[in-house]
Amino acid sequence: MDVVGVRKTGDSPAERQAANVALQELCGFVDRLIAEDEPVLNTMRFRKGVLVGSDRHLARYFKYVEEFPRGAPPSE
Numbered sequence: 001m002d003v004v005g006v007r008k009t010g011d012s013p014a015e016r017q018a019a020n021v022a023l024q025e026l027c028g029f030v031d032r033l034i035a036e037d038e039p040v041l042n043t044m045r046f047r048k049g050v051l052v053g054s055d056r057h058l059a060r061y062f063k064y065v066e067e068f069p070r071g072a073p074p075s076e
Contacts, residue, residue, distance in 0.1 A: 004030055 006022045009015045051059050 002027075002030055002034070 004023070004026050006019050006026060008019055046058070046062070048062075
């Protein structure tokens, strides 16, 4: 699910129409951008020790996920 937004400039019908047009254009842009990146994102494979400096945000996220508290699965 994607979330996009545009700034509301007023409540007049013309301003609402302009915001709706801008929102539709932005949604189209985001959809095209994701579709363009999808083949690459679906084939990426990450491993510890092979990330480069520009991947620091991704490495931080991986560390967060690894350290995230989790409980033991329920026993049967």
